[in-house]
Structures are given as C-alpha cells and as structure tokens.
Amino acid sequence: xxxxxxxxxxxxxxxxxTLLIIASATFFLMNALPGTPYNNQDxxxxxxxxMLNHKYGFDRPLxxxxxxYLYNVLHGDFGISLQFSDQPVATLLxxxxxxxxxxxxxxxxxxxxxxxILGVIAAMHQNHALDVFCSLFAITGRSVPNFVxxxxxxxxxxxxxxxxxxxxxxxxxxxxxxxxxxLSISPMxxxxxxxxxxxxxxxxxxxxxxxxxxxxxxxxIAFTHGLRNALIxxxxxxxxMTVSLMTGSLVVENIFAVPGIxxxxxxxxxxxxxxxxxxxxxLFSTLLVTVIFLTDLLYQFIDPRVRIxxxx
Numbered sequence: 525x526x527x528x529x530x531x532x533x534x535x536x537x538x539x540x541x542t543l544l545i546i547a548s549a550t551f552f553l554m555n556a557l558p559g560t561p562y563n564n565q566d567x568x569x570x571x572x573x574x575m576l577n578h579k580y581g582f583d584r585p586l587x588x589x590x591x592x593y594l595y596n597v598l599h600g601d602f603g604i605s606l607q608f609s610d611q612p613v614a615t616l617l618x619x620x621x622x623x624x625x626x627x628x629x630x631x632x633x634x635x636x637x638x639x640x641i642l643g644v645i646a647a648m649h650q651n652h653a654l655d656v657f658c659s660l661f662a663i664t665g666r667s668v669p670n671f672v673x674x675x676x677x678x679x680x681x682x683x684x685x686x687x688x689x690x691x692x693x694x695x696x697x698x699x700x701x702x703x704x705x706x707l708s709i710s711p712m713x714x715x716x717x718x719x720x721x722x723x724x725x726x727x728x729x730x731x732x733x734x735x736x737x738x739x740x741x742x743x744x745i746a747f748t749h750g751l752r753n754a755l756i757x758x759x760x761x762x763x764x765m766t767v768s769l770m771t772g773s774l775v776v777e778n779i780f781a782v783p784g785i786x787x788x789x790x791x792x793x794x795x796x797x798x799x800x801x802x803x804x805x806x807l808f809s810t811l812l813v814t815v816i817f818l819t820d821l822l823y824q825f826i827d828p829r830v831r832i833x834x835x836x
Contacts (some may be wrong), residue, residue, distance in 0.1 A: 535820070539813045546809045547597060547802070551590055554798045561606040561796040580606065597806065603799030607792070613803045617785060623693060624777070624784035627703050628769035635708035636762060639715025644746050646716065647723030658716055665713025671775040674706035678779070691781040703780045707769055714761050722754030756823060763819040767811045 562568060562576055577583045581592070596603065602613040639662075646658035681702060682690035693699050723746065726732065735745050777786035785804060792800040 535817050539817060542813055543806065543809055544594075547594065547806055548590070550802045550805045551593055552586075554796075554802055555586060555589075557796060561798055580604075593802075602803035602806070605792075605797055605800050607795045607797045607800075613799050616788065616800065617803060617807065620783055620785050620788050623782050624786060627700060627707060627773075627777075627782065627784065628766065630700060630704040631707035631769050632711050632762065632766045634704060635711030636715050636758075638708075639712040640719050640751070640758075642712075642716040643719025644723055644751065646720040647727060648742060648746055650724055655720075658720060662713045662717040662720070665709045666717070668709070669775075670706050670709055670773060671779060673709050674703065674776050674779045677702045677706055691779070693781065693783055699780075703776055703782055706776050706780075707773055711762060711765055711769070714765065715758055718758045718761060719751070719754055722757055723751070726753050759819055759822060763815040764812055767808065767815050 560573070560576075562573070568576070574583070581589060584592075593603070600614065602617075604610045605613050605616050642658045642661065646655045649655050678690050681688045688702055689699055690702075691699075727746065732745060736742075774786045774790050776782075777784045778790055781787075785807075788800065789804045791797070792804070
C-alpha cells in the first residue's frame, strides 16, 4: 500500500508540473503572436484599442497578467472569449464538449473492435491472402489523412447514394455516422497493425503450442490466451489517441459542421482568441496526462507481470 501511495503521489506531482509548464508556455506564446483578438482591428482608432486593452487587462505588465491567469485557472476561471460576446470560456467549451466526446468515443470503440478482429484474423492466417489484405488496410489507414476519408465518405454516401446527411448536427444518430467512420480509420489501422504484430509472436509461444496439443480450437486460443498478452502495446497507443479524438478533430469537425471543440478551436486560432486557445490546450493536456497515468495503472490488471517497480 505504501508503495502504491508513493508511486501515485510521484506521478501526480509530475502531472501537475507538466500542466504548469504547458500552461505557462501557451500563455507566453499567445502573447507573442502578432495582431489582436479584436474584430475589425484596422477600423479601430488608437483610443478604442486603448479602451479595449484596458477592459481586458492587456495593458497590464505581462508577468502580472501571467500570475493572475494561473491564479484564475486554478480556481476554474479560464477567462472570457473575446469573439463571442464576452462569454466565459468554460461555458463555451462545456457546450461543445458533448459532440466531440460522443464522436471520439464512437470512433475509438468502433475502430478498436474492428481493428482487433482484423489483426487477429491476419495473425491466424499469417502470409496468406487475408494477412496481406489486413496489412494493406493497416498501411493505407495510417497513410491516408482522416479528412481525405471524410470527403470521400461524403461524396459516396451523402452526395451519390444519399443514404446519410452530408453534414450538420440536426439529424440525430445519423449525423454522427460519417464523421465517426472518418475518425475511426486511424484507431482501426493502429489496432490492426499492433495486434497482428503481437499476435504473430504470441501464437508461436510454447504455452500456445501446449493449448493446441490439448485440442483447443484456434479461435479460442487466439481470443482467450493470445489476445490478452497482445493488448498492452495497443493500450499504450490508444490512450493518447482517445484523448485526441474526444477533444475534437480540427478538420473533420469543420467538414461535417459538427459544433464541437475542434471547430471552436479552429475559429479561435483564426481570430487570436487567446483565452479560448489556452483553455483548449490546457483541457487537452489535462486529459492526455490523466489518460497516460490511468493507462500505466491499467497495465497492472492486464498483465500481472508488470510491476510498479518496473514502471518507476
């Protein structure tokens, strides 16, 4: 128990330090950008710019604003959006997290399940036609950007066949199918590639040969004995990928007009909306370090041979 507390305490300290560095770097980089976050900047007079800078605190010394920003973030205040009628950034992101999280979870779940099945099939038919097909699919899925897949899906299923809506977010679950498929290509290809590689090695192990000698079927051997030992490398990759998909794919959300965090982040970058950009960066970083931490703890349950001493 003491060992667990020491390990968790150390990891939490490093997580907090990482987030502090990211928040600090993002703050200073945002303030180093040229231009201002005000609409129609060229039409504003010097007096109007001075008034706006005073209103939002941009006329204060940089380090003073930095300390004030860190204090507010620790109290859950991420500032106000300078492009959306002074709306609090926390409220703005809370309204947009739902669609992004829904699409991310659907894409990861669907992509992982299909990818694992394809990877197991490829490993069970090593160097045969099915193995070649699954390997080519994994390579293609990793090589083709998801926004290219999104456009192709729109053209085939929305424009040509007219089976699904081309975009927008007003048709219930049907509106989520195409963006989910577009986002699932990457986890599907990664899952297929990792599971195939690991399963080929696992299926040639001595204990697998023993299971075959006992008369167990190949499917039961693959999914009962082989798959568990092949999951750790996959979980390492899927953790950060899940966070990335849950916090919104910048291009895919814009293609399908999904009112998610990715679309909001794109608009904020184009308009220099400092506080929104910094809030999204901190949100993504917090989710990422948390998922990495939980992934390390999950190793203990998947493979008892993995010990905390080794992780340290």
